[in-house]
Amino acid sequence: MSLTYPLGLLVLAAIPLLILIYIIKNKYTEKTVSSTYLWTLSEQFIKKRMPISRIVGILSLILQILAIIVIAFSISHPSFVLPRAAREYCFILDGSASMTAEEGGTTRFEAGKDRIASMIEDSTKGSLYSLIYIGKSAETVYRGYSDKDRALRLLDDLEVEYCSSTVTDALGIAQQIFDENPSVDAYLVTDKKYAQAENIRVINVSSGGDNFAVSNVGYALVDGKLNVTCDLMTYENATALDLELYLDGATTATLKGQAEVKPLVSLPYTFVIEGRTELKSARVVVKNKDIQPLDNEAIIYNVDYENSSRTLLVSDHPFYIQAGLISTGNSQIDVVETKDYTDRTGYDLYIFDSYTPAELPKDGAVWFFDPRSSLAGTNFNFQGDTYPSKMSEYSKSTAHSVQDLLAGVSKKGFTLSKYVKCGLSGKFTSLLTIDSNPLIFAGLNAYGNREVVFAFDVHDSATFTLSADYSTLLANLLKYSFPLIIDGTSYYCGETLAINVLPGTDSIVVKSPTGKEHYPDTNVDVSEYELDEAGSYTVTITMKDKSVRTFNVYASIPEDERAPAVSEKMLLIRGTAQNNMRNGIYDDLLIFFIVLAVVVIADYGVYLYEQYQLR
Amino acid sequence: MSLVVTEEFLEQVERLEMLIENNVAGRFGGNHKSKTFGSSCEFADFRDYIPGDDIQKIDWNAFARFKKLYLRLYLDERQVHTKIYIDVSKSMSFGRGKKDEQAIKLAAAFAYLSVSQMDRVSIYLIRGGQVETLIENMLGKESYLNYIGALNDVVFDGDDARISEAILPTSVGYGDGLSIIISDFLTDSDFFAALDHLASKKRDILCIQVLSKEELDPRVRGKMHFFDSEDSGKVYRKNINKEIIRAYMRALEFVTNRIDGYAHAVGGEYALVSAQEPLGDIFFDKLISKGVFK
Numbered sequence: 001m002s003l004t005y006p007l008g009l010l011v012l013a014a015i016p017l018l019i020l021i022y023i024i025k026n027k028y029t030e031k032t033v034s035s036t037y038l039w040t041l042s043e044q045f046i047k048k049r050m051p052i053s054r055i056v057g058i059l060s061l062i063l064q065i066l067a068i069i070v071i072a073f074s075i076s077h078p079s080f081v082l083p084r085a086a087r088e089y090c091f092i093l094d095g096s097a098s099m100t101a102e103e104g105g106t107t108r109f110e111a112g113k114d115r116i117a118s119m120i121e122d123s124t125k126g127s128l129y130s131l132i133y134i135g136k137s138a139e140t141v142y143r144g145y146s147d148k149d150r151a152l153r154l155l156d157d158l159e160v161e162y163c164s165s166t167v168t169d170a171l172g173i174a175q176q177i178f179d180e181n182p183s184v185d186a187y188l189v190t191d192k193k194y195a196q197a198e199n200i201r202v203i204n205v206s207s208g209g210d211n212f213a214v215s216n217v218g219y220a221l222v223d224g225k226l227n228v229t230c231d232l233m234t235y236e237n238a239t240a241l242d243l244e245l246y247l248d249g250a251t252t253a254t255l256k257g258q259a260e261v262k263p264l265v266s267l268p269y270t271f272v273i274e275g276r277t278e279l280k281s282a283r284v285v286v287k288n289k290d291i292q293p294l295d296n297e298a299i300i301y302n303v304d305y306e307n308s309s310r311t312l313l314v315s316d317h318p319f320y321i322q323a324g325l326i327s328t329g330n331s332q333i334d335v336v337e338t339k340d341y342t343d344r345t346g347y348d349l350y351i352f353d354s355y356t357p358a359e360l361p362k363d364g365a366v367w368f369f370d371p372r373s374s375l376a377g378t379n380f381n382f383q384g385d386t387y388p389s390k391m392s393e394y395s396k397s398t399a400h401s402v403q404d405l406l407a408g409v410s411k412k413g414f415t416l417s418k419y420v421k422c423g424l425s426g427k428f429t430s431l432l433t434i435d436s437n438p439l440i441f442a443g444l445n446a447y448g449n450r451e452v453v454f455a456f457d458v459h460d461s462a463t464f465t466l467s468a469d470y471s472t473l474l475a476n477l478l479k480y481s482f483p484l485i486i487d488g489t490s491y492y493c494g495e496t497l498a499i500n501v502l503p504g505t506d507s508i509v510v511k512s513p514t515g516k517e518h519y520p521d522t523n524v525d526v527s528e529y530e531l532d533e534a535g536s537y538t539v540t541i542t543m544k545d546k547s548v549r550t551f552n553v554y555a556s557i558p559e560d561e562r563a564p565a566v567s568e569k570m571l572l573i574r575g576t577a578q579n580n581m582r583n584g585i586y587d588d589l590l591i592f593f594i595v596l597a598v599v600v601i602a603d604y605g606v607y608l609y610e611q612y613q614l615r
Numbered sequence: 616m617s618l619v620v621t622e623e624f625l626e627q628v629e630r631l632e633m634l635i636e637n638n639v640a641g642r643f644g645g646n647h648k649s650k651t652f653g654s655s656c657e658f659a660d661f662r663d664y665i666p667g668d669d670i671q672k673i674d675w676n677a678f679a680r681f682k683k684l685y686l687r688l689y690l691d692e693r694q695v696h697t698k699i700y701i702d703v704s705k706s707m708s709f710g711r712g713k714k715d716e717q718a719i720k721l722a723a724a725f726a727y728l729s730v731s732q733m734d735r736v737s738i739y740l741i742r743g744g745q746v747e748t749l750i751e752n753m754l755g756k757e758s759y760l761n762y763i764g765a766l767n768d769v770v771f772d773g774d775d776a777r778i779s780e781a782i783l784p785t786s787v788g789y790g791d792g793l794s795i796i797i798s799d800f801l802t803d804s805d806f807f808a809a810l811d812h813l814a815s816k817k818r819d820i821l822c823i824q825v826l827s828k829e830e831l832d833p834r835v836r837g838k839m840h841f842f843d844s845e846d847s848g849k850v851y852r853k854n855i856n857k858e859i860i861r862a863y864m865r866a867l868e869f870v871t872n873r874i875d876g877y878a879h880a881v882g883g884e885y886a887l888v889s890a891q892e893p894l895g896d897i898f899f900d901k902l903i904s905k906g907v908f909k
Binding site: 026027029030031032033035036039040041042043044045046047 | 707
């Protein structure tokens with residue numbers, strides 16, 4: 001036996017003190033009575049006492065001394081060495097998406113945690129515990145812990161991650177632990193099956209219930225028809241799957257279908273919807289119940305719709321500009337004549353053709369064609385109509401910004417009868433110049449919004465407006481003005497969602513399928529967010545002018561996590577296992593506290609006996 | 616000790632006397648008839664005439680019928696002399712027991728009951744081995760009211776009451792009444808000789824043992840060192856526990872049985888009363904209901 005806190009035995013010093021107090025306190029009380037006759041006479045009637053009854057008189061003292069001894073030992077925290085009774089354990093816990101499958105009312109992940117917790121609790125004190133968690137990557141949660149409670153607490157804190165798992169790195173960590181102690185008991189707790197394992201035991205928490213999946217949802221709008229395609233799969237038994245299709249969040253259409261699916265054979269399935277020309281989202285749901293509901297639905301969002309923008313064209317002769325924009329796929333264009341224009345808001349792009357408004361719009365990009373006067377905030381000033389002496393020239397700069405904006409443009413100059421001479425006060429990229437003056441330039445205005453200026457009247461040069469360069473340039477400038485906020489809407493768990501941060505963005509909120517909110521950084525050009533849950537995410541972007549844009553993306557669980565198959569890969573920890581057990585420790589103080597409780601109760605019993613039973 | 620014999624107490628005793636008179640025929644309940652023949656008006660018997668007898672008592676009607684002289688005998692009505700002995704040792708007054716007050720009350724009550732029957736009453740104090748006369752030959756209620764207040768002045772400061780040593784030398788009378796001894800009888804001293812002596816003098820005997828509540832049911836517990844109030848040399852040192860209390864109760868039972876048994880053996884009566892017990896309860900529950908008063 002050893003004592004963790006030997007100084008606790010100092011409490012034993014209280015025993016002599018107790019005895020002293022007992023002696024002092026135990027004086028006879030003197031009292032004069034009318035007559036001692038009866039008391040003296042009573043001596044003749046006292047029965048002969050048993051020798052043990054003499055102990056009763058000091059029973060309370062004995063119990064109190066015993067209580068002090070128990071307290072001293074409790075504080076000293078004695079521990080007993082149990083030779084070769086403890087082990088070292090190394091647990092690898094699979095936290096991948098497939099572990100979210102529910103079997104018997106609990107997820108495989110929780111069942112796995114329970115199995116590990118049970119082994120830790122049942123192990124002899126003095127054992128060592130290491131826990132390797134396989135989530136997005138393998139990580140050591142703890143290594144060589146001897147504190148059971150702490151080990152259990154950290155185990156309990158672990159949460160499943162909706163991603164693919166790789167056991168290789170975890171085995172590497174386990175190999176290091178095994179190399180240090182070949183007697184370690186290594187366990188892999190997973191729902192995946194392994195053909196063979198060496199120096200590691202697999203605890204499979206899967207019971208193999210029905211599991212269906214739908215994936216790869218796609219769509220095509222062709223000739224007024226909408227085709228929604230998906231792949232169906234069953235991983236256990238041939239099943240007739242009941243399907244439902246929800247379009248645009250079921251606000252416009254719900255279709256039902258049924259498909260006979262054979263095990264482990266992917267079955268393409270197509271919903272055909274007549275008379276449909278546009279789509280916001282399509283959601284395919286397998287209605288059959290199974291152990292893994294996460295892969296029973298798949299959603300695709302129309303990325304173009306998600307990124308679409310509204311344009312206001314202020315022009316008395318809008319044809320060339322409107323045609324050019326439509327040719328780029330921008331169909332949401334409102335056109336007003338200059339005389340009807342008043343300050344407006346709510347557009348992503350404002351185009352002013354041969355017209356300068358009284359005030360610069362604040363909530364969107366602004367294009368000026370043939371500006372007529374200077375306007376505060378535009379970062380350029382109107383210096384009057386000018387007659388050129390030469391042809392216009394495209395920029396020969398090799399800068400990325402220029403190259404991007406002139407991508408696909410033939411860069412053949414054209415002639416103009418006149419142009420608007422502009423003085424630039426901000427940072428602009430000149431794409432086209434004439435007489436060394438900027439003719440087409442792009443940059444930011446005072447509100448941080450993107451601004452493009454065509455310093456000439458497009459009606460003045462049919463050569464340019466009827467050329468392919470015109471529409472190409474417009475497409476590039478639209479892309480510049482409306483950078484895609486999200487690149488795609490379909491992801492796998494674990495992938496990163498990139499959010500382009502527009503000028504004037506006030507905040508971005510990403511809401512996960514389970515309702516958790518995340519606030520990506522808005523001070524960067526591209527903010528990233530890791531999709532760590534399966535399901536639909538909502539990205540809400542609030543601009544500084546309080547306008548709000550909402551995007552949806554869908555993350556599905558990785559395909560290899562939908563139904564873990566037998567892995568051909570062998571689990572291997574190299575080396576020769578040994579069976580050298582560690583010394584266990586028994587330091588359970590419960591017995592001391594029980595003894596203490598019994599002693600205290602007994603002492604109280606003696607007190608009550610002396611005080612009341614005699615009455 | 617505060618005044619015990621007060622007007623209120625006397626009224627209480629008077630009510631008690633009336634109750635007893637209405638409920639009891641014998642002692643304290645009516646006139647006492649002597650076993651001898653005397654000169655009262657109440658006819659008792661006939662006997663043959665013997666020369667020298669008072670010829671006025673010859674029954675001439677009987678002579679006419681039987682031709683023989685018969686003398687008419689009448690009951691002799693004599694006064695009874697009640698003698699009350701009070702133990703005035705320290706043990707009677709120590710502590711909060713109020714045994715002394717109870718003894719005074721009992722003595723006053725018995726005296727009143729006696730004088731109410733035109734009996735003579737004497738009250739004596741047993742102090743150590745001597746008898747002190749407190750009141751002698753008190754007769755009639757007027758006399759009672761004049762003298763009974765002396766009981767208030769009794770001081771209980773005597774040593775261990777040696778009852779036999781005190782009574783034997785005194786004149787206790789002969790066949791003329793009741794002797795009442797009021798004491799706690801917590802003594803090894805011989806009181807049997809006194810009872811024998813009174814019995815031999817044809818006296819009726821009543822022993823009243825007065826004990827305090829603490830003596831009848833001791834509540835003390837733990838390690839105690841007792842000193843005797845009458846003799847500091849007498850000590851008792853013990854851890855008072857359940858076993859000791861049991862032994863004490865057996866000793867108490869032994870003592871009371873011993874007195875009771877001996878009193879009955881000599882034709883007397885015995886009553887154990889608590890110092891806190893009301894007089895009415897003592898007379899009706901302890902004395903009348905148990906046949907001490909017949």
